[in-house]
Amino acid sequence: MEMIRPFDVAEFLEDPKTAAAYLAAVFEEGDAEEIRVALNDVARAHGITDLSRETGLSRETLYKAFGSTGNPTLSTLLAVVKALGIKLSVAA
Structure with missing residues (x-):
């Protein structure tokens, strides 16, 4: 019998x-919790260790910011987005 792995978007x-x-x-969609989860997914895909090195933030800080009870600061968000090579924009 073949085991089915849980889906991981990362x-x-x-x-x-x-x-x-x-x-x-x-x-x-604008839901803060979904944004936190999505950022966690992207951070895991990139690799937390690499992201830590690139942002200058500790792995623990990244895990806390994007973990299930996390609430990343704007500076953490901006550092991570920059390290991921992603740009945020605003439109009316």
């Missing part, structure tokens, strides 16, 4: 364009 988000499209869709 496995499909290594490409910055794919990650940006995923985040854009989630940001459009």
Whole structure:
């Protein structure tokens, strides 16, 4: 009998364009919890250790910010987005 693995969207988000499209869709909905989850997915896809090195933030800080009870600060969000090669924009 073959075991079915749980689906993990992070496995499909290594490409910055794919990650940006995923985040854009989630940001459009505007739900803070969904945005936190999506950022966690993209961060895991990129690799927390690499992201820590690139942002100068500790792995613990990243895990806390994007974990189930996290609430990332704006500076953490901006550092992570920049390290991921993604740009945020605002439109009317």
